[in-house]
Amino acid sequence: MKFGILVNEGPFTHQASDSAYQFAKAAVEKGHEVMRVFFYHDGVNNANKLSEPQSDDRNLIKLWSDLAQEHNIDLVVCVAAALRRGIKDDVLAPGFRISGLGQLIEAGIVGDRLIVFGD
Amino acid sequence: MKFGILVNEGPFTHQASDSAYQFAKAAVEKGHEVMRVFFYHDGVNNANKLSEPQSDDRNLIKLWSDLAQEHNIDLVVCVAAALRRGIKDDVLAPGFRISGLGQLIEAGIVGDRLIVFGD
Amino acid sequence: MLHTVNKSPSERNVLESCLRLAAKGSAILLIEDGVYGALAGSQAAKKIAGRMGDLKFYALGPDLAARGLSEAPLVDGIEVVADYGGFVDLAAEHEAFQAWL
């Protein structure tokens, strides 16, 4: 099955990004395809490569980058939401790309399910 | 009167930063002193100089920088919260500085009032 | 003590907690989405009316206006604060501040 995922919140402050990551990881482990993760609202902050959590804490940005690389997942950051919040190519972590909201709608059309995580 | 202000949320997503800014501006216009604005939790995102809102929208980062410069307000971003969220010197807007949580407690001790805005 | 409440009472339990714990003689200023709590006729309105005798209630004008509530009937006794300067005055008049978030 082909999953699309929408993440509405940034890392750490809300559990949304953690839950979405655990869902995506479990989905690919079960042989499903995660075709795209779309980051909207504060979710764009998940792409900030400057993030440096304490050493005994999870690093969500790196977790997303690694998962995407390993399983060829398309990580898309909404350009409009990202501009407002100062997420630009300068700070974009590996595996993320910046694009338009159309990528979210497309994930809804092409995917079998769109799974949403937020506040 | 000497006001300290605590901002718990980032720009745009919650009204907290807007309300805090309007409060700070009104306070200095009335002749009060705003000795410090402390940015905690997602509030650290208010210091991200890469933020580029649409041209007909307010630019909260610039508003804070300008207000601080004009009225000599100390804008302090919590170092622990900022590291987690990827706010570092590289992206720090003018007028903000990164320091420890002790600066919040100090604002509570030295100021006459600590006014808190959040989600 | 000046308390602020910034959440809609139909979405969250913030106003309710504030009304339960705010001590007699303190003031409550409704700001941001908290101004929906000022509307007459709701469940929240009854709770506010129940403490009108020992608390003073305010609602922030700019937040009411933004939400299209400038002309809306408010709970009797709630005073509208015209601008952020009025908010500053309230914060200065009361000896301490507590935000209910």
Added chain:
Amino acid sequence: MLHTVNKSPSERNVLESCLRLAAKGSAILLIEDGVYGALAGSQAAKKIAGRMGDLKFYALGPDLAARGLSEAPLVDGIEVVADYGGFVDLAAEHEAFQAWL
């Protein structure tokens, strides 16, 4: 339809809205702070029990464990989903998905 609810029912109205609008035959998975809604004996428990006949209820195990609720008594009929793989299975089994946020 698989619905998720991720908020505590004592803090927000999310579970209540989901229970009001979820159509007969759909499933509700409590995740994150939503798992507090699974606790037996609360106000929310009564509302869940009231729809136990026409909705299927689940709670996510890792979220229960994180909050110290692995041993806590849950509303009768709520099934604990052991891990995120179980969440994925539920999402795959139901024809569509709705998050109540």
Added chain:
Amino acid sequence: MMEEDDFDPEQIKRFMFVNRKAPYGTVYALESLETVLISAAFDQDVSVVFIDDGVFQLKKGQDTKGINMKNFSPTFRALEGYDVEKLYVEKESLEARGLSENDLVVDVEILSTEELSKIMAAQDVVISN
């Protein structure tokens, strides 16, 4: 409802945008509206629902000068020009907030909880915020 096995890329899906939050206190209402506008370009079956505090987004008379934000409520009137014509409001949510159809900036279809529940159950993609 579409079946997994006969997915046809040409087939139109039912997209529903669910608004449960008040405007201005958070940005979700505004950014959700931006998504609705973009979705219009994809020729899908789009509906927008307002329940709970989401109905406040449609309240007439919004004047945001005092909080220095953009009043986006007029944009709801522009949705028709984008062929987004299914705007649903839950009657119970509206009445619980002391509002009626006349208080809203745009023509909407006011539905009972049961009617709305049926429509929600028939969606392929639900985007909430």
Added chain:
Amino acid sequence: MMEEDDFDPEQIKRFMFVNRKAPYGTVYALESLETVLISAAFDQDVSVVFIDDGVFQLKKGQDTKGINMKNFSPTFRALEGYDVEKLYVEKESLEARGLSENDLVVDVEILSTEELSKIMAAQDVVISN
């Protein structure tokens, strides 16, 4: 309560940290605890209050391996070592959640709503999140 006019920088202020939110669903509980720990170094009169869903922060038996977060509940037991000894829990909040003193990771003072209300009213600085 301190008066404006005779402010003495040597004077000790009453700081109260108010916790109303559950742990893990959001980071506020953890980051608030970090502030409490820092405040201990300033020799002020510090108290920490748990009301509403904040009481869930103190629940025994938290096991966060499955959500890949750090279990910070043991840190509440370390507060005493920092001379932060005033931990207040509202009885009504605890009981409404089916919890009792035995369910909590740390010794606290359980107060009625009226008792807590009086203590809150006597604070100089209230930090909420």
